[in-house]
Amino acid sequence: MRNSNRKEGIPNARTRGARRPGLIALAGALSIAWLGAGLGLRAGLPSQPTTAAGLPSQPEGGGQPAGWAAAAQPIESQLTPQQQWFEDARFGMFIHWGVYSVLGRGEWVMENEKMPISEYEKLPARFNPVEFNAAEWVKVAKDAGARYITITSKHHDGFAMFATQQSDWDIVDRTPWKQDPLKLLAEECRQQGLKLFFYYSQLDWHNPGYFPLGRTGHAAGRPPGGDWNRYLDYMDAQLSELLTNYGPIGGIWFDGMWDKPDADWRLARTYALIHRLQPTALIGSNHHLKPFPGEDFQMFEKDLPGQQTQSFNRTSQVGRLPLETCDTINGAWGYNQNDRNFKSSTELIQYLVRAAGNDANFLLNIGPMPSGRISPEFVERLEAMGAWLRQNGESIYGTRGGPLKPQPWGVTTHKGNTVYVHILKPTPALELPSLPTESGTMEIASAHMLGSGDLVQVAKAGQNTVLTLPASAKDPIDNIVVLETK
Secondary structure, X not given: OOOOOOOOOOOOHHXXXXXXXXXXXXXXXXXXXXXXXXXXXXXXXXXXXXXXXXOOOOOOOOOOOOOHHHHHOOOHHHOOHHHHHHHHHOEEEEEOOOHHHHOOEOOOHHHHOOOOHHHHOOOHHHOOOOOOOHHHHHHHHHHOOOOEEEXXXXXXXXXXXXXXOOOOOEHHHHOOOOOOHHHHHHHHHHHHOOEEEEEEEOOOOOOOOOOOOOOOOOOOOOOOOOOHHHHHHHHHHHHHHHHHOOOOOOEEEEEOHHHOOOOOOXXXXXXXXXXXXXXXXXXXXXOOOOOOOOOOOEEEEOOOOOOOOOHHHOOOOEOOOOEEEEEEOOOOOOOEOOOOOOOOHHHHHHHHHHHHHOOEEEEEEEOOOOOOOOOHHHHHXXXXXXXXXXXXXXXXXXXXXXXXXXXXXEEEEEEOOEEEEEEOOXXXXXXXXXXXXXXXXXXXXXXXXXXXXXXXXXXXXXXXXEEEOOOOOOOOOOEEEEEEEO
């Protein structure tokens, strides 16, 4: 991941002002078009991972330009079963954990504080996470409603959090704990029914073969003249271990290619290796570029797809693969004991909803402590998300974004003939346009509030439809209208 010391992706209530709770009625006009033919948003789109280039950034809460859904969404019938599962999952838990947690200053501490390798190599001897409990970690994710876990197997410091045979720079050989947490988590994920993805950093501040150096790692003290192809062989060998020693995995989540964007990373060779060893494993890369051949999903760091609010996403382009956005609960990916800027559960839930409305998964990060425990502030927020999803999950899981493009008031998701209107910001007036299909106009058969089941009044206003909510629709997080169509 990029340096945590930067602007947040999820707006924080302390800086943007509080939201007004409640919503009594929907009326008034939106200049908004139904995108696609009814709910068949993916019909007739090309299958290659081309992109919707030139998407302008949007204001907070705003949507994509007109036509975004039709330009960016993949064709459902051409996705593999694994890609369809990934889109259905909608929510995952990200874990950044490594020896950097000993210092409690984030995962970039080696680079930020210009620590040479000789100093950084003292950290593993201090890393003894005796309170680590794989069953508890997986249960926290499962209770939060996450359908998969993505954990760092190797971050930019090059330290392997698994039992690699390629060097002794790993958790089993260098720490007093001498256990393989990825093995324990893989077994527990299978027990509790979650899929496990491995994050792997292509960038490496420790390996002498990572040469010429890229944008970072210049204070590590490595001698010049490393063998780049030897480093890539080392990387492929470690990936082979991850793909053969831990049972079936969900996929590989790459990061760090942005450090040397013009280098020959031998992507075709590495991706072919992954798909040969585990044909169902998905590949994604956090390179902030349009997808490369062989990649199976596309991720956006601290941004919703196409919004480009972060400087490193300014050149990103939304492709036609399943999408994922990732962000943090506070400001750091790895454990930072001084970062108390926690986002509220409301902010996190609403970001999950906005992600689904943008047809993307939300991968929410935690940075466990060096003891192996998860901070109570993280657990509290994850529990709140789980409680919300147990009540409202049908409007998130298994849905696709749209049919309406995201708007300042909220987003829509849909599943079959059911449309979920997520109203995140109170507004006194809203008027939905007619819902066209290839054969005419889609009719709203019924409308009610998700959860309470209270009826929503539906009235015609010319070619448009006015929805008037019941007085009970005062949820401060998300008022969800369920439209059954025919």
